[in-house]
Amino acid sequence: MTTTTATLGSTLRSGFQRWQFWLLLLVLGLLSVALIQSLNDEDMDRFGLQNTALDGYAALAGVLEDQEVQIHSAASAEIARDLMTEHPEAPLVVLSTGDIPEAAFSEGLRGRDQRPVVLLSEGPELLGALYPEGPASYAGNHPGGGSSAALEAGAQCPVDAAVNAATVQAPGALFFSDAPGCFTGFTEDTGAAQMLIETEAGLLFGGPAAFTNQNITDAGHAALALWLFGAEDDLIWYTPMGLDTLDEQQWASPMDFLPDWVIPLAWWLLLCVLVMMLVLGRRPGPVVGEPLPVQVPGAETAEGRGRMYQSANAVDASARTLRSAHLIRLARLLRLGAAPQEASIVDAAARQIRRDPAQLEGLLARQPRSNSELVAYAQALAQLEDEVQRAALNPHSLAHPAGGARTGLGAEQTSTDRTHPNRQQGKNTSND
Amino acid sequence: MVLTRRFLYVALGLSAVVVVFPTPGALLGCAVLLILLAAADMVLAGSPRSVRVERVPTAGVRLGQTTTASTVVHQEGARPLRGQVKDGWQPSAGARAQISPIRLGPVRSTGPGGSAAKIQTARIQTALRPTRRGDLHSEHLSLRSIGPLGLAGRQVTHRVRHTLRVLPPFHSRRHLPSKLQRLRELDGATAVQIRGAGHEFDSLRDYVRGDDVRSIDWRATARRQSSQGQHLVVRTWRPERDRRVIIALDSSRTSAVRIEDEPRLDSGMEAALLLGALAAGAGDRVDYFSFDRGISSQARSGMRGDLLHQMAEAMSTVEPRLVEADFSQLPGQIRAISSQRSLLVVLTSLDSGSLEEGLLPVLPALTQRHLVVLAAVRDPELDRRARARETAGEVYRAAAAERALIEKEALRRQLASLGVEVVEAAPHQLPPQLADTYIRLKASGRL
Numbered sequence: 026m027t028t029t030t031a032t033l034g035s036t037l038r039s040g041f042q043r044w045q046f047w048l049l050l051l052v053l054g055l056l057s058v059a060l061i062q063s064l065n066d067e068d069m070d071r072f073g074l075q076n077t078a079l080d081g082y083a084a085l086a087g088v089l090e091d092q093e094v095q096i097h098s099a100a101s102a103e104i105a106r107d108l109m110t111e112h113p114e115a116p117l118v119v120l121s122t123g124d125i126p127e128a129a130f131s132e133g134l135r136g137r138d139q140r141p142v143v144l145l146s147e148g149p150e151l152l153g154a155l156y157p158e159g160p161a162s163y164a165g166n167h168p169g170g171g172s173s174a175a176l177e178a179g180a181q182c183p184v185d186a187a188v189n190a191a192t193v194q195a196p197g198a199l200f201f202s203d204a205p206g207c208f209t210g211f212t213e214d215t216g217a218a219q220m221l222i223e224t225e226a227g228l229l230f231g232g233p234a235a236f237t238n239q240n241i242t243d244a245g246h247a248a249l250a251l252w253l254f255g256a257e258d259d260l261i262w263y264t265p266m267g268l269d270t271l272d273e274q275q276w277a278s279p280m281d282f283l284p285d286w287v288i289p290l291a292w293w294l295l296l297c298v299l300v301m302m303l304v305l306g307r308r309p310g311p312v313v314g315e316p317l318p319v320q321v322p323g324a325e326t327a328e329g330r331g332r333m334y335q336s337a338n339a340v341d342a343s344a345r346t347l348r349s350a351h352l353i354r355l356a357r358l359l360r361l362g363a364a365p366q367e368a369s370i371v372d373a374a375a376r377q378i379r380r381d382p383a384q385l386e387g388l389l390a391r392q393p394r395s396n397s398e399l400v401a402y403a404q405a406l407a408q409l410e411d412e413v414q415r416a417a418l419n420p421h422s423l424a425h426p427a428g429g430a431r432t433g434l435g436a437e438q439t440s441t442d443r444t445h446p447n448r449q450q451g452k453n454t455s456n457d
Numbered sequence: 458m459v460l461t462r463r464f465l466y467v468a469l470g471l472s473a474v475v476v477v478f479p480t481p482g483a484l485l486g487c488a489v490l491l492i493l494l495a496a497a498d499m500v501l502a503g504s505p506r507s508v509r510v511e512r513v514p515t516a517g518v519r520l521g522q523t524t525t526a527s528t529v530v531h532q533e534g535a536r537p538l539r540g541q542v543k544d545g546w547q548p549s550a551g552a553r554a555q556i557s558p559i560r561l562g563p564v565r566s567t568g569p570g571g572s573a574a575k576i577q578t579a580r581i582q583t584a585l586r587p588t589r590r591g592d593l594h595s596e597h598l599s600l601r602s603i604g605p606l607g608l609a610g611r612q613v614t615h616r617v618r619h620t621l622r623v624l625p626p627f628h629s630r631r632h633l634p635s636k637l638q639r640l641r642e643l644d645g646a647t648a649v650q651i652r653g654a655g656h657e658f659d660s661l662r663d664y665v666r667g668d669d670v671r672s673i674d675w676r677a678t679a680r681r682q683s684s685q686g687q688h689l690v691v692r693t694w695r696p697e698r699d700r701r702v703i704i705a706l707d708s709s710r711t712s713a714v715r716i717e718d719e720p721r722l723d724s725g726m727e728a729a730l731l732l733g734a735l736a737a738g739a740g741d742r743v744d745y746f747s748f749d750r751g752i753s754s755q756a757r758s759g760m761r762g763d764l765l766h767q768m769a770e771a772m773s774t775v776e777p778r779l780v781e782a783d784f785s786q787l788p789g790q791i792r793a794i795s796s797q798r799s800l801l802v803v804l805t806s807l808d809s810g811s812l813e814e815g816l817l818p819v820l821p822a823l824t825q826r827h828l829v830v831l832a833a834v835r836d837p838e839l840d841r842r843a844r845a846r847e848t849a850g851e852v853y854r855a856a857a858a859e860r861a862l863i864e865k866e867a868l869r870r871q872l873a874s875l876g877v878e879v880v881e882a883a884p885h886q887l888p889p890q891l892a893d894t895y896i897r898l899k900a901s902g903r904l
Contacts, residue, residue, distance in 0.1 A: 297469055303460050310545050313547050318713075396849035
């Protein structure tokens with residue numbers, strides 16, 4: 026039993042480890058999508074003033090802005106009321122996309138002042154909220170758009186805007202009214218009804234779809250829009266939301282929908298978490314320390330000195346040090362004894378690699394002035410040492426000394442020459 | 458107090474009760490039930506206090522080897538004890554499974570008088586693979602006793618110390634057979650080049666090319682004249698035995714420097730162990746000591762037991778100390794060990810600062826009486842840095858490395874002028890090279 030559990034657990038663990046990267050990638054991907062979604066504040070609402078999609082009002086808002094009409098948006102009745110107080114002359118547009126204004130606001134609309142009001146609604150809700158029992162009523166839906174005939178303003182139309190617009194060709198609502206209206210259409214059930222009627226609360230237009238980005242250029246839509254909304258410099262644009270109609274009493278806590286046992290269970294699980302902390306947090310014994318030994322990295326002094334050379338730009342000192350180091354090694358390579366003269370080292374080295382001693386002297390006497398010169402100098406020294414080393418390892422170079430190198434024969438030269446056969450002999454002896 | 462995972466699962470299981478009866482009363486009831494269960498289990502658990510912990514001494518082990526540390530737990534309580542035990546080894550002891558289960562029966566009285574009690578015992582074994590040299594400890598043993606329900610229990614920590622001595626690894630052991638072989642070849646097989654009063658005549662043999670012509674025994678050659686021709690006969694000399702070799706290991710601040718993958722002190726230990734084993738094998742008397750401000754460890758071949766083991770034991774606890782070595786005490790310490798001429802091997806660093814002020818002033822006193830060999834670890838990193846010449850930064854670092862190498866070279870010459878043999882090699886090369894130097898000195902009769 027235990028074995029099975031362990032196997033299952035280990036299988037899960039190894040599976041998780043194998044897919045860890047992809048799982049992580051998936052989670053990251055989901056998180057980034059969610060983040061992008063949450064950061065995206067583009068207006069996607071139907072008939073939204075910033076919505077640039079086909080069903081948006083961005084074109085209308087843009088044109089009105091060009092006409093120097095400033096649109097004040099209000100998302101709630103409270104804001105709308107404040108704006109109305111702020112701009113007493115500004116026309117009010119109430120655009121209903123299914124939601125209705127709160128009762129008090131509707132009441133205020135019915136007993137309105139001289140402010141022009143345009144009510145936009147493609148359904149019966151707004152009218153129902155304003156006049157539950159007449160004098161006007163919802164007649165039905167007008168299919169509009171496409172092949173269906175445009176609605177004429179009609180001879181009896183009392184609204185200048187509608188007369189100037191002449192026709193609309195958009196889907197929407199038709200209303201019955203005692204007073205004459207405009208854009209008469211025919212529903213299947215009830216016969217003739219108007220898309221634009223005058224009520225006490227204001228003009229009620231049943232085809233807000235006419236002003237969308239898609240339809241604004243059709244028929245007389247643009248003219249109607251400009252006549253309706255472009256009369257004043259300020260325009261209050263109120264779009265009722267569902268929240269407006271909810272009273273404080275109507276607010277429901279999500280807790281109300283939860284089963285009774287959730288709260289006690291949450292408390293109990295909290296207790297379980299505490300227990301888990303106690304269970305897992307209990308150490309099986311005291312913490313054990315490890316007395317660590319002292320250790321210092323090896324080349325620390327050299328590293329520190331190198332940094333100091335660099336920060337002080339010690340080109341001269343570095344060049345001198347490198348030169349001395351190479352001379353010492355060359356002397357050892359050429360077996361020139363304990364403390365040979367520099368000239369003898371140069372001579373011996375030049376002979377070894379068949380170069381002009383003056384050239385080597387020139388190289389050694391070079392005094393670098395900048396970092397790049399120092400690097401070149403250091404590399405040239407290293408190369409010289411490599412060449413001498415190669416020549417010393419290759420016995421043929423000793424057998425045929427170059428004629429040119431013999432020009433400056435001195436005491437050191439003869440002594441060096443004498444050294445070579447000895448060395449050769451010594452080698453032979455040891456090989457025996 | 459200890460709560461187990463089972464307690465947590467029971468608590469989680471009780472959430473079903475909370476779901477079925479979602480009242481504060483049920484919640485409280487469940488909590489009280491849990492507390493009661495835990496309390497009962499704790500009370501019924503065998504007392505972890507009424508046991509006696511006995512640590513079984515563990516033999517020293519070389520670094521890199523594995524061993525097992527044993528602890529015996531004796532039951533002295535009346536109730537059975539069931540649970541876990543944790544041995545508190547320090548991390549570098551490399552304990553594989555520190556927590557092991559334990560089950561002890563109750564102390565039962567066998568006779569009617571109850572005088573003869575049978576004590577139950579349990580042996581806890583912890584497999585160890587130490588990763589550090591020195592004395593490693595387990596300061597305590599924690600005993601967790603779980604109740605019969607397995608929900609809760611009690612835990613007590615018994616502070617009884619357990620010590621494991623970890624000896625130096627002695628990796629250079631692999632060089633020992635070949636070096637001993639060379640010593641044996643040397644023994645009576647070489648015509649030594651320097652004749653001295655102290656050299657013991659060994660045998661006569663035919664001359665071979667390379668032998669010192671001065672060692673030809675003309676009288677014996679005359680006796681070997683035959684019809685085939687002339688046979689030259691040389692005398693051979695047995696290298697000296699019973700010489701004294703004193704190994705001084707510097708454990709001061711310079712030994713804390715890590716070169717390649719180990720501190721200078723450890724490389725020095727390897728070299729000292731190989732040299733000690735070799736010299737003891739060659740019949741010399743070996744004395745070892747490490748020093749910083751005073752002597753920190755000591756071993757000698759006169760002591761009981763194997764010298765190599767003695768040295769390893771003595772070295773095991775030596776750690777580098779961040780103090781300057783006091784070389785001025787060295788002559789006195791050497792004098793206390795031996796008054797006769799000895800081979801003195803000082804394992805330190807060729808660090809101009811510490812040597813110029815410390816060792817150089819006392820060297821004449823030492824070289825006068827003894828043959829001194831100075832063995833030091835060479836840092837290959839310096840050579841690598843000296844060769845890197847690609848960028849300005851590298852060249853500056855190369856210059857700094859070259860400067861360090863020049864200083865070392867100057868120091869070597871100074872030491873050589875004082876008659877000191879200097880052996881400087883990379884960490885892994887130092888032990889065989891020091892051994893070679895010893896063999897060379899022995900072969901040339903300079904010991």
